[in-house]
Amino acid sequence: MSTPYAKLPRWVDYGLIPAINLAVAFFVAGLVVMLVGENPLSAAVILVDGAFGGGQNIAYTLFYATNFIFTGLAVAVAFHGGLFNIGGEGQAYIAGLGVAIVALSLDSVFPWWINFPIAILASAAVGAFWAFIPAYLQAKRGSHIVITTIMFNFIAASTMVYMLVDVLKPAGSMAPQTRTFLDGAHLPKLNWLLEAVGLSVRSAPLNITFLLALVMAFLVWLLIWRTKLGYEIRTFGYSPKAARYAGIREARIIIVTMVISGALAGMMALNPIMGDQHRVALDFVTGAGFVGIAVALMGRSHPAGIVPAAILFGMLYQGGAELAFEMPNISRDMIVIIQGLVILFAGALEHMFRPWVQTVFATLAPRAAGVPATSGEGA
Amino acid sequence: MEAWTALIQILDATIRVSVPLLLACLAGLYSERAGVFDIGLEGKMLAGAFVGAAAAATAASAAFPGAAWLGLCAAIMISVFLALVHGFASITNRGNQIVSGVAINFIAAGSTIILGQAWFRQGGRTPALSADHRFNAIEIGTLRSYVDSFTLAFPGFPAGAAGESSFVWLARGIWVVVAYPFQLLFGTLGYLLAWVLLGVDAVVQYIPFVSDVFRELILGHSLLAYFAFTMVPFTWWVLYRTRFGLRLRAVGENPGAVDTAGISVPWLRYRAVICTGLLTGVAGTYLAVSQNAGFVKDMTAGKGFIALAALIFAKWKPVPAMFACLLFGFLEALSIRYQGLAWPGIGRVPVQFINALPFILTVILLAGFIGKAIPPRAGGVPYVKER
Numbered sequence: 106m107s108t109p110y111a112k113l114p115r116w117v118d119y120g121l122i123p124a125i126n127l128a129v130a131f132f133v134a135g136l137v138v139m140l141v142g143e144n145p146l147s148a149a150v151i152l153v154d155g156a157f158g159g160g161q162n163i164a165y166t167l168f169y170a171t172n173f174i175f176t177g178l179a180v181a182v183a184f185h186g187g188l189f190n191i192g193g194e195g196q197a198y199i200a201g202l203g204v205a206i207v208a209l210s211l212d213s214v215f216p217w218w219i220n221f222p223i224a225i226l227a228s229a230a231v232g233a234f235w236a237f238i239p240a241y242l243q244a245k246r247g248s249h250i251v252i253t254t255i256m257f258n259f260i261a262a263s264t265m266v267y268m269l270v271d272v273l274k275p276a277g278s279m280a281p282q283t284r285t286f287l288d289g290a291h292l293p294k295l296n297w298l299l300e301a302v303g304l305s306v307r308s309a310p311l312n313i314t315f316l317l318a319l320v321m322a323f324l325v326w327l328l329i330w331r332t333k334l335g336y337e338i339r340t341f342g343y344s345p346k347a348a349r350y351a352g353i354r355e356a357r358i359i360i361v362t363m364v365i366s367g368a369l370a371g372m373m374a375l376n377p378i379m380g381d382q383h384r385v386a387l388d389f390v391t392g393a394g395f396v397g398i399a400v401a402l403m404g405r406s407h408p409a410g411i412v413p414a415a416i417l418f419g420m421l422y423q424g425g426a427e428l429a430f431e432m433p434n435i436s437r438d439m440i441v442i443i444q445g446l447v448i449l450f451a452g453a454l455e456h457m458f459r460p461w462v463q464t465v466f467a468t469l470a471p472r473a474a475g476v477p478a479t480s481g482e483g484a
Numbered sequence: 485m486e487a488w489t490a491l492i493q494i495l496d497a498t499i500r501v502s503v504p505l506l507l508a509c510l511a512g513l514y515s516e517r518a519g520v521f522d523i524g525l526e527g528k529m530l531a532g533a534f535v536g537a538a539a540a541a542t543a544a545s546a547a548f549p550g551a552a553w554l555g556l557c558a559a560i561m562i563s564v565f566l567a568l569v570h571g572f573a574s575i576t577n578r579g580n581q582i583v584s585g586v587a588i589n590f591i592a593a594g595s596t597i598i599l600g601q602a603w604f605r606q607g608g609r610t611p612a613l614s615a616d617h618r619f620n621a622i623e624i625g626t627l628r629s630y631v632d633s634f635t636l637a638f639p640g641f642p643a644g645a646a647g648e649s650s651f652v653w654l655a656r657g658i659w660v661v662v663a664y665p666f667q668l669l670f671g672t673l674g675y676l677l678a679w680v681l682l683g684v685d686a687v688v689q690y691i692p693f694v695s696d697v698f699r700e701l702i703l704g705h706s707l708l709a710y711f712a713f714t715m716v717p718f719t720w721w722v723l724y725r726t727r728f729g730l731r732l733r734a735v736g737e738n739p740g741a742v743d744t745a746g747i748s749v750p751w752l753r754y755r756a757v758i759c760t761g762l763l764t765g766v767a768g769t770y771l772a773v774s775q776n777a778g779f780v781k782d783m784t785a786g787k788g789f790i791a792l793a794a795l796i797f798a799k800w801k802p803v804p805a806m807f808a809c810l811l812f813g814f815l816e817a818l819s820i821r822y823q824g825l826a827w828p829g830i831g832r833v834p835v836q837f838i839n840a841l842p843f844i845l846t847v848i849l850l851a852g853f854i855g856k857a858i859p860p861r862a863g864g865v866p867y868v869k870e871r
């Protein structure tokens with residue numbers, strides 16, 4: 106990719122410009138709130154209070170954030186390889202099948218600490234498999250990964266409806282969901298962690314998967330920046346041509362990157378299924394796979410950015426639920442708008458304010474900006 | 485005979501469910517042929533459906549003439565606006581086209597629900613539109629009453645209420661000035677067409693089978709459906725027989741060459757995305773103001789993506805696009821009619837399988853197992869002028 110933009114100091118590139126983009130996204134979201142006839146500022150206060158005002162709220166925020174860390178990492182890993190994995194939603198959804206098989210067959214046999222690792226492997230394997238097919242098709246047959254992963258989202262949704270309605274539903278039950286798991290497939294809650302800090306939690310679904318998500322964030326950092334494979338992935342993502350010259354096998358990188366991405370997305374299924382609902386129900390992913398795109402874009406595909414971005418979206422989810430109580434005009438769908446705006450301004454329009462920032466820098470400190478004071482436009 | 489009736493009914497349903505697919509598919513064709521990938525068809529259609537239904541409902545409640553048409557205009561405006569946002573991101577700012585499309589889908593999905601609930605308070609629905617304020621199916625009876633009551637008189641509009649604001653008065657005046665020439669032109673043409681169709685029916689009604697085909701399949705759809713199918717040859721003509729079409733295709737294959745010829749690449753691409761917005765707006769209107777009597781939340785339900793699949797399936801060509809949409813529409817019509825029915829020889833096919841079939845077929849096609857779908861070469865790549 107050619108970058109026709111002049112160089113700016115790092116803190117501007119990684120701090121100021123993303124901050125401006127985010128601010129604009131939230132500003133436009135505020136306009137929507139006004140359009141609905143509510144006060145955006147008091148909405149923001151209710152939202153933040155709903156997300157962080159008390160241990161209970163924080164626990165919920167972190168519970169939602171867990172989902173988004175997984176899916177955000179999944180999208181980010183693919184981004185590093187120059188691939189766009191829109192299929193996180195489907196990979197997570199179908200991975201519920203892996204969790205279901207482990208939980209339904211082993212929940213009466215083993216305690217949770219044996220079932221948990223098996224379920225991690227199962228969910229990762231199923232998620233990875235769902236990403237492997239599009240990856241293989243891109244690597245070997247040349248079909249575009251974006252289109253195939255979109256198609257696989259729909260195929261996953263249809264498959265899960267079929268499995269839950271016709272196969273996994275216990276006889277005599279009406280609801281399209283599996284039976285409730287026994288104790289062997291209930292993950293321990295993490296509320297003691299917050300209580301240790303002096304907060305009180307009544308009952309919140311925050312569970313041990315949160316720690317798994319943090320471990321995975323660390324492992325992704327290790328993989329991308331500290332291993333040979335990670336170097337190859339980044340090289341391939343930056344310049345497939347250079348990678349080919351360097352003797353990196355294209356097909357292998359595409360497939361390995363997508364399999365890792367799919368596995369991360371798949372692990373997301375553990376959190377709602379084994380950590381909270383203790384059964385597999387329809388639509389348990391509730392869009393988390395897509396939130397992952399916004400999270401990865403906001404976090405600049407770096408685990409150190411993804412975890413806070415995921416917590417921000419966790420805050421929007423939890424605070425949004427509280428907001429819906431206080432302001433009847435605003436439902437949780439507000440998050441979908443914010444998510445779209447973040448994707449638009451932090452992703453597709455990420456360079457929109459750059460020429461302006463450049464001009465400002467060129468005027469203030471021509472040497473630091475490294476561009477002649479006259480050039481304003483990037484093109 | 486029963487089988488025949490069933491067949492006619494399925495084909496009729498096929499046409500009806502294919503219309504939004506076809507409009508969205510042709511919409512995507514303009515954009516993608518110009519080298520701008522658009523996975524935001526779904527969002528634009530959804531926004532068009534919502535705004536179209538909302539405008540029509542508001543106009544209907546104010547007893548405004550031509551509420552359905554007003555809805556259509558509003559739907560087109562919002563969906564062209566979203567298309568321009570996509571264009572601004574991907575043409576002017578050289579952003580990632582996929583990311584931009586995803587963003588538009590989310591913004592549309594969220595805001596239609598939030599605004600719908602805030603404005604109408606009916607659980608995300610817009611107020612139901614009565615038959616007078618929708619694009620209705622054109623049947624024999626409709627044609628007859630149209631021909632009978634046809635007049636080229638100045639369009640009558642209800643007398644204003646006593647305390648009517650001057651704004652409404654002004655809007656009404658503009659409406660008449662804009663609408664009257666159209667009424668003259670299309671009224672005359674429509675009269676002739678209706679007269680011809682009635683004449684055909686007068687002959688054909690005595691021939692078994694053919695009369696069913698004529699009355700059920702050819703007639704009996706809304707105006708927008710005919711518009712959709714007319715757009716197929718029209719698009720073909722634009723694409724392959726006009727200068728604009730040649731340039732549009734060129735800019736999707738080799739923008740550098742177009743630029744060298746002194747033609748603006750951004751302006752061409754902007755015009756292409758405007759075409760996309762126009763057609764997705766019509767698609768949305770068809771869903772909310774013709775097929776249904778108002779907007780229901782998430783009413784596109786993946787149709788934008790099926791249209792995308794159909795576009796790939798048709799290898800980005802207009803006439804095959806129509807057949808792809810009819811095929812996917814046929815699958816949908818089958819799955820609606822024969823839910824859970826056992827098929828001879830195959831047994832019971834899960835309805836979910838038929839729902840997923842368009843996507844499965846597209847994946848297989850993309851993998852090159854049935855033919856090969858080669859996208860426009862410059863698709864998805866922002867154009868950077870050499871310096």
